[in-house]
Amino acid sequence: MRSRRAQIAGLRRVALAALDQYALTDGRLTLVAHEENTTFRHDSAAGRLLVRVHRPHRHGRDVDSSAAVRSELAWLTAIRAQTELAVPEPVPTRDGATAVTVSAAGETRTCSVLRWMDGRIMEGSPRPVHLRRLGEAMARLHLQADAWSPPPGFVRIRWDHKTFFGDVMIYGETPAADCWALLPTELRARFGAVASRMTEVLQRGDVGLIHADLHLGNAVFHRGEVKLIDFDDCGQGPRVYELAVALWELRDEPFYPSYRDALLEGYRAHRDIDVTHLDDFIALRQVAFDLWYTGMAELNPVFAARLDRVHRWSLLVLDHVEEAAAGLP
Numbered sequence: 001m002r003s004r005r006a007q008i009a010g011l012r013r014v015a016l017a018a019l020d021q022y023a024l025t026d027g028r029l030t031l032v033a034h035e036e037n038t039t040f041r042h043d044s045a046a047g048r049l050l051v052r053v054h055r056p057h058r059h060g061r062d063v064d065s066s067a068a069v070r071s072e073l074a075w076l077t078a079i080r081a082q083t084e085l086a087v088p089e090p091v092p093t094r095d096g097a098t099a100v101t102v103s104a105a106g107e108t109r110t111c112s113v114l115r116w117m118d119g120r121i122m123e124g125s126p127r128p129v130h131l132r133r134l135g136e137a138m139a140r141l142h143l144q145a146d147a148w149s150p151p152p153g154f155v156r157i158r159w160d161h162k163t164f165f166g167d168v169m170i171y172g173e174t175p176a177a178d179c180w181a182l183l184p185t186e187l188r189a190r191f192g193a194v195a196s197r198m199t200e201v202l203q204r205g206d207v208g209l210i211h212a213d214l215h216l217g218n219a220v221f222h223r224g225e226v227k228l229i230d231f232d233d234c235g236q237g238p239r240v241y242e243l244a245v246a247l248w249e250l251r252d253e254p255f256y257p258s259y260r261d262a263l264l265e266g267y268r269a270h271r272d273i274d275v276t277h278l279d280d281f282i283a284l285r286q287v288a289f290d291l292w293y294t295g296m297a298e299l300n301p302v303f304a305a306r307l308d309r310v311h312r313w314s315l316l317v318l319d320h321v322e323e324a325a326a327g328l329p
Contacts (some may be wrong), residue, residue, distance in 0.1 A: 015051045021093045022094065032050070059235075073099065074098075139268070139273075156236065157233065157236075164198070170295070183290070194284060209236060215248065279325060
């Protein structure tokens with residue numbers, strides 16, 4: 001495993017190579033995150049941008065990463081044109097492309113540039129009002145998707161049973177099946193039980209285009225408005241999974257019922273939804289997160305250092321979900 005510093009240095013050179021294809025003024029490039037994708041903030045006299053260096057195979061082993069990124073940006077463009085939702089604005093290259101593929105430092109990556117979204121992320125200090133606003137925005141997002149016809153060549157992740165529990169995804173550089181093998185025995189058994197329980201649940205219900213990662217870490221609050229960011233996981237999936245993702249990190253919190261009620265109140269103000277299996281989808285999200293984290297830990301030393309803690313948290317969340325199903329307080 002290359003050191004984190006070496007990984008970032010190589011991907012910074014990729015980002016700089018990509019920026020050569022944009023009509024931008026010279027600016028300063030600052031690391032934002034080196035996790036799923038590697039992202040940089042670009043500051044210049046013309047404003048602030050987010051430069052994304054996308055991980056290969058991010059959207060599944062058989063998916064063209066460049067086509068998937070262009071499809072994400074097509075949806076963002078449509079959302080901006082058809083609604084008042086605040087989502088990132090894609091920045092085109094000199095040639096009008098929304099994404100570019102470049103090579104540098106021995107890496108070939110697809111890159112994209114978005115305008116920066118100002119505001120505060122309330123993931124560490126949530127209140128019910130944040131969940132209510134997020135629920136409202138989520139419902140409006142789904143209404144737009146219901147009415148929108150994606151362009152030809154639109155390619156995104158299909159969040160179905162095979163994707164969640166099979167060997168479709170590659171996490172970091174590790175195929176999903178190998179991530180299952182890396183799990184502790186108890187956790188693998190508990191996740192297997194979730195897979196069995198979800199077989200029938202995932203075959204029915206309200207399915208459509210979703211953000212698929214719309215928790216409070218991907219919502220920016222500014223002057224009473226919520227802005228939705230990081231559509232990198234977007235694809236076809238159950239709408240109730242979208243709500244589950246928003247609540248998943250809060251499931252073991254003492255104020256969880258008020259967060260849940262606020263999210264549902266906001267959502268149902270614009271669109272109806274059946275949440276009979278909400279807790280099942282929260283468990284599903286925990287499985288997906290832990291598998292992803294396990295794969296990333298094989299590549300990223302920061303993830304490796306936290307992996308045991310994530311596994312323990314997964315057991316805790318599954319305990320809460322199963323206690324609720326059994327009617328325990």
